[in-house]
């Protein structure tokens with residue numbers, strides 16, 4: 001099968017700035033055509049925001065485009081080169097099964113990458129088949145859209161399509177492609193790659209490109225590369241604080257899975273925590289708990305150090321001075337993170353102003369939640385609805401909790417806002433639902449095993465508005481039935 005260029009205008013508007021970068025950044029690679037593509041889910045509200053014609057996308061020609069059988073007019077498909085520290089070890093990677101079609105410019109003028117994940121082999125595929133299975137692609141669709149509903153920066157999912165070709169994992173599975181939308185796919189690993197295999201000029205080109213694309217407000221007159229580092233530190237601190245505040249565990253925070261834009265990227269073995277336990281880790285391959293819930297901020301900082309390292313030649317001509325500067329910048333991460341996290345926790349507890357002892361109020365609650373194995377989301381949801389009678393949860397009838405509750409109420413009484421506004425602030429910051437693992441699995445089973453997408457669509461509708469406290473959300477908010485087996489996730493390959 002040969003690839004032809006589509007001439008139908010569906011609202012696509014490509015402009016490929018990444019493709020104009022030096023050749024070391026990528027390999028021009030086209031998607032490998034698939035036999036019988038079928039659209040299984042299209043994100044209509046995202047398509048509308050992108051200025052795309054929904055009927056066009058759903059047409060036979062639209063599907064051929066979304067699956068990579070036809071190339072959108074103006075697109076310049078390529079696989080991006082990158083490296084990464086995987087579980088601490090440095091490796092050369094690159095898009096092994098994803099192809100960037102290029103950048104779509106939305107009617108509002110936003111520049112967004114359109115990437116096909118699972119679109120066939122690339123020069124970076126190593127021993128992989130370049131393909132993806134339906135289950136993991138739908139899982140990324142659900143979790144990324146849930147993150148967007150939770151107002152957490154994330155790559156988005158425009159569509160999932162069946163390829164008509166099976167893939168072999170441990171068994172035969174239906175093959176699929178995810179159409180991913182991102183403000184860019186620049187990763188910490190992109191900088192690591194250029195720093196190792198490109199020239200200093202290439203590195204400067206990458207840094208300048210990143211500033212222009214993501215941080216246009218950086219004052220070029222100062223030290224722009226130090227400002228870039230500070231901006232990335234800030235956006236990562238903010239992102240990871242948001243993860244912690246909803247109990248999200250990324251699962252594989254390798255440097256190739258950390259986007260410079262500050263969006264959550266690469267949903268592999270990620271999951272949301274039910275019972276509050278800071279040691280929670282879901283990924284079956286994370287035997288040492290490197291990427292556990294409580295380690296996420298520290299790993300974020302470690303990854304940022306890898307990023308900072310690549311900038312040494314750009315920040316100061318004197319290497320020793322440059323190293324001193326980046327160490328100072330990175331050492332600020334902990335305070336910046338802590339400040340975002342504490343502000344977020346204050347909002348989760350209905351606190352508007354700042355008092356010195358706020359942190360101890362938050363920490364005491366978390367301690368009691370851990371000790372009593374309370375559900376993270378439900379505890380904050382109950383507090384937001386003032387539903388803390390003892391029958392709701394064992395935690396609420398303990399003497400320690402009753403004491404904590406009293407000190408929290410006294411704290412709230414010391415601010416001028418009304419109880420109603422506190423409860424509203426809490427509802428705006430405590431999701432009534434999260435994509436519970438058992439609900440996600442139920443939706444995936446129905447879709448993958450039976451071709452039934454009703455369960456998934458219903459779940460997605462609820463997850464689109466997680467800060468609403470309606471009956472619709474309520475039905476999805478229960479924790480999983482008790483089980484002895486810990487929930488395990490597997491890399492989305």
Ligand code: AMP
Pocket residue numbers: 093094095096097098124125126127128129130131132252256257266268491492493
């Ligand atoms: P991930 O664990 O998804 O972040 O992927 C790590 C690396 O493995 C990236 O370079 C991917 O592009 C590559 N990769 C993952 N799955 C496949 C596959 N089935 N075929 C080729 N490359 C893959």
Ligand code: MG
Pocket residue numbers: 256257266
């Ligand atoms: Mg990855």
